[in-house]
Amino acid sequence: MPQKPKSKFNMSKKTIFRRIGEEETNYATHHLYRYPGQFVPQIPGFLIEKFSKKYDVVLDPFCGSGTTLVEANLLHRNSYGTDVHPIARLVTKVKTRKISMSNDELITITNINPDFDDFDEIAEECKKFEYSYLFNRENLMPLLKLRKEIYENYTDDIRNFLLVCLLSIVKSCANIDEHKVRIVREKKDAINVFEIFKQTVRVNLKKLASLNTDVFAEVLNCNAKKISLDNNTVDLVVTSPPYLNALNYIKIHHIEMALLNERADEKNYIGVDKVTDGTGSSSDAGKKLMAIEIYFKDMENAISEISRVLKSSGVCGMIVDKDRKIKNVRFKFASELIERAKNYNMVLEDKFYRYATKENKSEGERILVFRKI
Numbered sequence: 001m002p003q004k005p006k007s008k009f010n011m012s013k014k015t016i017f018r019r020i021g022e023e024e025t026n027y028a029t030h031h032l033y034r035y036p037g038q039f040v041p042q043i044p045g046f047l048i049e050k051f052s053k054k055y056d057v058v059l060d061p062f063c064g065s066g067t068t069l070v071e072a073n074l075l076h077r078n079s080y081g082t083d084v085h086p087i088a089r090l091v092t093k094v095k096t097r098k099i100s101m102s103n104d105e106l107i108t109i110t111n112i113n114p115d116f117d118d119f120d121e122i123a124e125e126c127k128k129f130e131y132s133y134l135f136n137r138e139n140l141m142p143l144l145k146l147r148k149e150i151y152e153n154y155t156d157d158i159r160n161f162l163l164v165c166l167l168s169i170v171k172s173c174a175n176i177d178e179h180k181v182r183i184v185r186e187k188k189d190a191i192n193v194f195e196i197f198k199q200t201v202r203v204n205l206k207k208l209a210s211l212n213t214d215v216f217a218e219v220l221n222c223n224a225k226k227i228s229l230d231n232n233t234v235d236l237v238v239t240s241p242p243y244l245n246a247l248n249y250i251k252i253h254h255i256e257m258a259l260l261n262e263r264a265d266e267k268n269y270i271g272v273d274k275v276t277d278g279t280g281s282s283s284d285a286g287k288k289l290m291a292i293e294i295y296f297k298d299m300e301n302a303i304s305e306i307s308r309v310l311k312s313s314g315v316c317g318m319i320v321d322k323d324r325k326i327k328n329v330r331f332k333f334a335s336e337l338i339e340r341a342k343n344y345n346m347v348l349e350d351k352f353y354r355y356a357t358k359e360n361k362s363e364g365e366r367i368l369v370f371r372k373i
């Protein structure tokens with residue numbers, strides 16, 4: 001089992017130059033589910049180690065796949081995560097909860113006979129499945145059979161774990177390039193879905209073994225603009241909010257959401273351009289600029305909530321977008337958020353960079369460290 005590597009960032013120069021290789025991020029439960037926009041775990045790990053102590057409470061209000069909560073667990077901190085996306089909440093729960101499956105439970109789900117006796121029922125489900133056109137029937141049938149078995153035979157943490165195992169293989173079973181965020185068609189042969197699922201379950205169960213059990217990790221179903229935690233209860237916030245119009249978390253997870261029979265409510269999402277499809281100014285440039293203002297207003301509301309739940313002198317480490325030109329206007333995301341945060345007693349204390357490469361410094365993300373005064 002890969003162990004958490006020692007920190008290799010050169011923080012003394014206030015700069016993170018090095019690109020962290022994919023293989024270095026594959027420890028504990030971090031790669032249990034591939035979530036677009038996932039943190040390099042070494043970043044929350046560094047911030048948690050530097051700005052909190054054992055058994056403190058860490059919060060990530062945009063927790064995505066739970067990288068902050070996993071790092072908090074590995075460092076013996078309690079944690080809360082919130083996200084509006086159902087898949088994000090499910091994945092975070094699974095990645096932070098140690099479970100054990102009895103041999104019987106494991107055998108029931110991993111030894112499904114490919115000639116299953118409810119074939120006609122599953123074939124009917126297959127016809128109804130919204131994205132069936134993206135699958136060979138030979139691949140979709142076992143996926144839907146596994147879904148049925150999971151819902152019928154398991155509950156609570158084990159059901160969640162098995163569902164995430166299923167979700168983590170669904171795109172590689174579809175006729176699409178599973179490495180792309182958008183749907184790009186790519187023909188696939190029939191594959192042994194049951195065997196892939198079985199391997200995934202066994203590998204992921206081993207990953208859960210690296211989790212600690214002396215701390216809690218709780219996932220809350222709430223919007224970062226209204227966090228359901230009391231005032232002054234959190235020691236440290238570590239988060240990477242969505243970037244403006246960068247990744248559409250609803251579209252990215254369409255197939256997985258259909259598999260869970262879930263629907264996402266677009267209006268709750270920050271960073272999704274809400275102006276270009278209807279209301280607002282008539283010109284294209286005007287609409288874009290309005291979307292940017294909505295983004296900053298949403299982020300301001302989230303920062304106000306972060307400030308409310310943080311204890312006095314608590315720290316918030318936040319990864320923000322690099323400066324970008326939108327409709328010929330240069331937006332300095334970090335500077336804008338630093339200014340707005342001051343309205344909520346959040347004052348910039350430090351700033352780090354993560355450059356994609358040592359040579360190309362313009363591509364870097366900013367890691368802002370605010371302190372509540």
Ligand SMILES: C[S@@+](CC[C@H](N)C(=O)[O-])C[C@H]1O[C@@H](n2cnc3c(N)ncnc32)[C@H](O)[C@@H]1O
Pocket residue numbers: 035036037038039061062063064065066067068082083084085088222223224225239240241242243249268269270271
């Ligand atoms: C950059 S991702 C976070 C990734 C995370 N750091 C990880 O390692 O997986 C941003 C997340 O913010 C979530 N999000 C968007 N709007 C939100 C809101 N209003 N409240 C809470 N979460 C939101 C998205 O669903 C997405 O999961």
